[in-house]
Amino acid sequence: MNSYLSPVPRRRLAAMQAVTSFANRGGATLALCAILSICTTAQAQGSTTMLLTDAFGQASAWTQEGEGKSAQFTDGRVLLPALANGNSTVTPLSRFLEMPPASAYQASVRITTAADAGDDGAAGLTLIGANDTQLGVMVRPREGDVVVIHYDGKRRGGWQPPLLGYTRNAAVRGHGQPNLLSVSSRDGRLYISVNEQLVGVTRSLDFAPSAVGLRNTRTAATYEALQVQGQGMDNRLGRLLGLVKTPGARVLFADAATTTSSTVTGLFSSASSMFKGLTGSSAPEGSEAEQPPSPSKAWTPDSKDGSYRRDISRGVVVLTGTEGDDRVTARPNMLTALPGAPSFVQATIRLLTEPQDTDGPGIYAEGDVFSSTGKTRDRVAVQLNAKDLDLIWYDSASNKRTTLDSVDVPARADKAPVQIRLVLSGQQAIVFLDGRWITSVALPRSLALYRAGVRVDGKTTAEFSEFTAAEL
Amino acid sequence: MLKRSPSVGRRSVLLGVIGTLLVMAATAAVANERDASTRQALLRMYTTAEAQARYDAMQRSTQPNQAGVAMAAGVSGLAAAAQKRLEAARTQDDAMFNVVEAGLDYPIKTVGDRDAMREMLDRNAFGKSYNFSTRRRLVELALHARRYGPQMFERRDPVYAARLLRMNAYDNEGYGPWSALTLAKLYLADAQIPRDETEAARLLEQCAQGKSTQLIGDHTPDVIGCHLLLSDMYRNGWSFERSAENAEASLQSARALYRSHFNRNATDDQLRAWFR
Numbered sequence: 217m218n219s220y221l222s223p224v225p226r227r228r229l230a231a232m233q234a235v236t237s238f239a240n241r242g243g244a245t246l247a248l249c250a251i252l253s254i255c256t257t258a259q260a261q262g263s264t265t266m267l268l269t270d271a272f273g274q275a276s277a278w279t280q281e282g283e284g285k286s287a288q289f290t291d292g293r294v295l296l297p298a299l300a301n302g303n304s305t306v307t308p309l310s311r312f313l314e315m316p317p318a319s320a321y322q323a324s325v326r327i328t329t330a331a332d333a334g335d336d337g338a339a340g341l342t343l344i345g346a347n348d349t350q351l352g353v354m355v356r357p358r359e360g361d362v363v364v365i366h367y368d369g370k371r372r373g374g375w376q377p378p379l380l381g382y383t384r385n386a387a388v389r390g391h392g393q394p395n396l397l398s399v400s401s402r403d404g405r406l407y408i409s410v411n412e413q414l415v416g417v418t419r420s421l422d423f424a425p426s427a428v429g430l431r432n433t434r435t436a437a438t439y440e441a442l443q444v445q446g447q448g449m450d451n452r453l454g455r456l457l458g459l460v461k462t463p464g465a466r467v468l469f470a471d472a473a474t475t476t477s478s479t480v481t482g483l484f485s486s487a488s489s490m491f492k493g494l495t496g497s498s499a500p501e502g503s504e505a506e507q508p509p510s511p512s513k514a515w516t517p518d519s520k521d522g523s524y525r526r527d528i529s530r531g532v533v534v535l536t537g538t539e540g541d542d543r544v545t546a547r548p549n550m551l552t553a554l555p556g557a558p559s560f561v562q563a564t565i566r567l568l569t570e571p572q573d574t575d576g577p578g579i580y581a582e583g584d585v586f587s588s589t590g591k592t593r594d595r596v597a598v599q600l601n602a603k604d605l606d607l608i609w610y611d612s613a614s615n616k617r618t619t620l621d622s623v624d625v626p627a628r629a630d631k632a633p634v635q636i637r638l639v640l641s642g643q644q645a646i647v648f649l650d651g652r653w654i655t656s657v658a659l660p661r662s663l664a665l666y667r668a669g670v671r672v673d674g675k676t677t678a679e680f681s682e683f684t685a686a687e688l
Numbered sequence: 689m690l691k692r693s694p695s696v697g698r699r700s701v702l703l704g705v706i707g708t709l710l711v712m713a714a715t716a717a718v719a720n721e722r723d724a725s726t727r728q729a730l731l732r733m734y735t736t737a738e739a740q741a742r743y744d745a746m747q748r749s750t751q752p753n754q755a756g757v758a759m760a761a762g763v764s765g766l767a768a769a770a771q772k773r774l775e776a777a778r779t780q781d782d783a784m785f786n787v788v789e790a791g792l793d794y795p796i797k798t799v800g801d802r803d804a805m806r807e808m809l810d811r812n813a814f815g816k817s818y819n820f821s822t823r824r825r826l827v828e829l830a831l832h833a834r835r836y837g838p839q840m841f842e843r844r845d846p847v848y849a850a851r852l853l854r855m856n857a858y859d860n861e862g863y864g865p866w867s868a869l870t871l872a873k874l875y876l877a878d879a880q881i882p883r884d885e886t887e888a889a890r891l892l893e894q895c896a897q898g899k900s901t902q903l904i905g906d907h908t909p910d911v912i913g914c915h916l917l918l919s920d921m922y923r924n925g926w927s928f929e930r931s932a933e934n935a936e937a938s939l940q941s942a943r944a945l946y947r948s949h950f951n952r953n954a955t956d957d958q959l960r961a962w963f964r
Contacts, residue, residue, distance in 0.1 A: 403886035403927060414929060420890055451886035461882045463874070464851025554851065556859025642860045662860040687854075 265446035267321065268313060268428070272439065277311060279427075284308030293440040298337075299433045305367050305374065307342045307350060307429035315424060317651035318453040319446045323428055324398040326440040329357050331392030337435030338363070340397055343425035345369075347623040347655040351379065351423070352431055353399050353408055360388040362408055362415045379418040380408065387413035391435065404452030422646050424453060424653035453653060455688070456639050456646055458560070462688055468559070468665070469508045469550035471531055471683040514548035518669060532681045534568070537575065537672040545580070547669025550685055555584065555664035558641040558688040563670055565600060566633045568677040575674025576601040579636055579683075583663030593666065596659060598638050598647055599673055600625075607645060607657055621657045625649065633681075639688060640665060784808045789821045796836040806840065813852070820856070820864060827852050827870065846878045857891055865910035868895040872917060876926065885927035892918045896941065908949045913963040915942035 270277065272294040280287060287309055288295040296308060315321065327339045340354035348369035355362055364380035387410045389395050398409040404420040430439050454460040515533055517524035522544030525534040535544045553559040561581045571577070578599035585594045595610040607621040628634060637648040643662040647654050670680040784805055787794040796802050809829075812822035829840040830849040837844070853874070856867035872888040872895075874881045895914035919938035922931045939956060942963070946954055954962070 403889075407929070417929065420893070451884065452890070455884075455887060460884065462854075463847045463881045464854065466851075554855050556855040556857075556862050557851070558854070558858050642858050664859075687851075 263448070265316075266443070267315065267319075267446050268311070268442070268444040270311065270442040272442070279310045280308065281310075282306045282308050284310075293438050294430070295436060295438050296430055296432055297436050299431065302336075302433040303375070305350070307344060307352075307431050309431075310342070310344060310427045310429035313425055313428050313444060315426065315652070316446055317648075318449050318457050318459055319424075320400070320402050320448050320450040321425075321444060322398060322400040322447055323442075323444045324396060325430070325442045326394050326396050327355060327432075328394045328438045328440075329391045329432070329435045330437070333358065333391045333435035335359070335434075337391060337433070339432035339435060339437035339439075340430075341399055342429035342431050343399065343423075344427040344429055345423055345655075346426045346625070346649075346653070347621065349423060350429075351406070351425075353397065353406070354431070354433075355388060355395050355397055355410060356382070357388060357391045357393070357395065360384050360386070360390070362388065362410060364406065364408065364416075364418055379406070379421075380416045383408075383416040385410060385413065385415040387411045387415065394440075400447070401450060402447070403450060420452065422452070422456070422644065422653070422656040424450075426652070456560075456641075456653075457637070457648060457651060458686075458688065462558075465557075465687040466551070466553075467508050468553060468685040468687065469514065469548045469668075469683070470686070471514075471548065471681070508551055509549045514550070515546055516549070518545040518547050519543065522672065530681070532679050533670060533683070534677065534679050535577070535670065535672040536677040537674050539675045543671055543673045545669055545671040547667055548683065548685075550667060552667075553665035553685075553687050556662075558639065559665040559686065560637055560639045560688050561665075561668040561683075561685045562635065562637040563683045564633050564635045564681045565670075566631055566679040566681070568631065568679055569675075571602050571674060571676035573603070574601055575672075575676050577670070577672045577676065577678035577680070579638060579668065579670055579680075581638055581640060581663060581665055581668045581685075583640070583665045585661045585663060594661065594663060596620075596638070596640070596645055596663060597671065598636055599671075600634065600636065605647070605649065605654065607647060607655065609660060611660070618660075620645075620659070621655050623647075623655050625654075635682070641688070780804055781808050785812065785819075785822070788825045789819070791821070793835045796839040802839055805836075820862075823852055823856070824866065827867075844880075846874055846880045850874055850881060865895045865898075865907045865914060868892070869910050869913045869917065872914075876917075876921075885921070889918075889921060889927035892921070896938070908945060909963050912942045912945050912949075912959065915939070915945065916960055916963055 271292040272289050273292065275287070275289045278284070278287075282304065283297045283299055285308075286297055294309070299306070299308065323341055323343070325341055329337055329339050335358055336356065337358060338354040338356045340352055343351045343353070348367075350365075350367040350369075352365040352367070353362070354365060359382065361382045361384040362380070363378050363382050366376040366379050367374060368376050389411065396411050398412070400407040400409070404422065406418040406421070407414060408416045408418075428442070428444060430437075430442075449459065451460060455462065515526050519542075521542040522538050523536045524544065524546050525536075526532075527534070533546055535546060537544045559581075561579050563579045565577050565579075567577065576599050578597050580595055580597035582593055582595045585592045592612045594612050597608045597610070599606045599608060603624070605623045605625050606619050607623075609618045609620050610616070611618070635648075635650050637651075639646040639648070640659075640663055643659050644656060645659050646656045665685065668685045670678075670683060672678050781804065784794050785808055788809070794801075794805060796805060809822050809826050811817060812819045813826050814823070825834070827849045828834040829837045830845045830852075832838055832841065832844045850871060853867045853871040856862050856864040857871045868891040872891040875884040875888040875891075892914045895911060896918055898911050915938050919935045919942065920926075922928050922935035922938060924930070928934065942959055943954075943956070946959060946963075
């Protein structure tokens with residue numbers, strides 16, 4: 217199966233799996249990793265990599281919904297009728313995007329709207345995230361402007377205010393004439409150009425698309441020459457993934473003596489050099505010069521239910537849950553992050569028995585929450601269920617559990633390892649799966665990371681390795 | 689008509705190319721020098737004028753209340769006596785804390801002074817007795833941006849400073865514009881910190897929104913500083929697309945903020961000298 221290489225909404229999965237059929241063959245994942253590592257190396261040097269070119273010769277390469285089902289693919293172009301409901305959240309045509317981790321990108325397409333279209337006729341590109349967040353970059357030829365619409369997958373009520381309001385530019389040509397629309401991401405921002413002239417820039421986002429789509433309202437539109445290029449590393453995503461050095465960041469606990477993960481390796485090298493730099497100075501609270509606890513002695517099971525096993529030679533923790541609502545948790549003895557400093561928790565999880573519906577393994581982070589009434593210790597957890605990934609908030613004062621976000625993830629190969637990374641920055645929680653951005657959610661309160669661990673919810677067994685917690 | 693030989697043509701083309709390259713190299717050198725000098729300017733933590741303004745503000749805010757003085761002296765003398773006892777009981781630790789909180793420099797003359805000051809700063813910069821002024825002073829001393837920095841930190845330590853700054857530059861509850869501005873400067877200009885224009889831009893944009901949860905102190909000068917630095921970033925094309933329009937918009941925000949807060953006008957050069 218797809219082994220989490222394409223975290224995209226399930227409804228788009230069928231078409232995407234057809235496109236990425238190579239991932240179904242044995243050994244293909246390794247090959248893909250090899251290809252990706254080449255891409256990543258090339259991108260780190262700032263070179264351009266072609267990620268997708270589509271001359272619209274194959275309708276089967278596209279997921280078609282609503283009006284997309286009556287799209288006409290002819291002569292290297294596609295004619296798409298207008299959405300009947302302009303407020304619809306549907307993107308009629310979409311296509312999977314194999315984006316390397318932390319990649320900056322540029323997507324472009326030539327659009328010609330109907331010559332007889334009227335006011336408010338708009339056409340453009342949609343960038344679709346794994347959590348069904350959609351950013352639509354729309355051109356309105358009659359009005360001569362551009363707008364970036366924002367749908368957040370119903371997490372905060374669906375449609376959000378535009379990321380970029382209607383921005384007029386003389387470069388936008390009228391109905392019936394071709395407009396070359398281009399969207400570049402760089403350092404978390406989207407740069408919008410029409411006919412090679414910069415029209416607008418959005419604010420900084422924590423977002424990475426896993427699919428690209430076409431969408432037009434109040435006018436039919438013809439699309440030609442779709443291209444998506446990788447353009448080096450996105451500094452913002454790179455920072456969140458630990459690929460960019462953070463001065464003074466400190467490893468709180470690391471359970472892997474050796475690892476092949478480039479992300480973790482990158483983190484260790486940067487963190488250790490920072491740590492070295494700090495040892496020369498006096499330590500705040502007397503803890504700065506303290507080394508993280510030795511992995512061989514650090515772990516303790518944290519609950520009586522289920523079973524806990526530690527294999528020191530392999531550097532793994534195995535948890536087995538029981539039926540019902542009980543959760544099995546284990547946590548290492550770790551250093552405490554400085555309050556307010558961004559931090560992350562990360563682990564590689566291998567399922568040994570498949571979980572039932574809402575059961576599954578995950579990681580959690582616990583932190584001090586300061587308020588006028590005192591200090592509480594709340595918890596946020598990322599849980600990998602049978603079909604989706606949940607981000608859960610536990611409020612210690614009210615003893616209440618709230619699911620903040622639930623994201624569809626593709627099916628994975630039996631016992632294939634998956635790496636989960638939870639980043640806490642201010643009041644924001646950002647989740648990466650196998651080094652790919654999957655969701656960003658605002659927490660009810662910001663957490664100062666105090667401790668973290670692994671967990672299993674319900675009747676399943678999972679093996680955890682490469683557990684790491686560090687400041688970021 | 690004389691015909692030029694092919695070799696002459698080739699030579700003139702070659703000379704043309706070399707000339708163009710020399711002009712380009714000279715232009716690039718000037719641009720680099722300008723860039724470097726701008727970056728050096730960013731490292732200035734204080735100007736004399738700003739330090740004076742802060743001192744005056746501190747003096748104004750610590751003037752004794754006349755009614756309180758009259759009551760203490762005239763009504764029974766009890767309050768005055770208590771005040772005297774309190775004065776007598778003040779330790780070096782108290783004196784150091786008060787000096788730091790007032791934004792002044794406590795003279796570090798001996799190893800004992802240094803150790804006492806460090807102990808006081810460490811105790812008050814973290815945990816239960818957290819006080820922003822002491823954490824800020826640790827940062828300033830680590831950066832050698834205060835008078836007795838070299839006595840306190842033998843070697844300048846921007847990595848340690850950055851770690852402390854991150855505690856107030858990202859946290860929602862303990863957010864402080866000064867920390868965001870100073871960390872952004874380190875990302876842009878410090879030789880020992882990996883240059884990171886993106887993160888600097890992110891910190892400055894957040895700071896320019898004017899949000900602050902630090903309860904004590906006036907943060908307007910720091911927010912003005914964020915606007916000014918954002919303006920420089922737009923002008924130099926750091927992180928953002930180079931944009932004179934956005935640079936001017938940020939500068940205007942700085943001017944407006946200064947005017948509304950201090951109730952007077954200042955030239956752009958003055959603003960840069962005082963706040964950046």
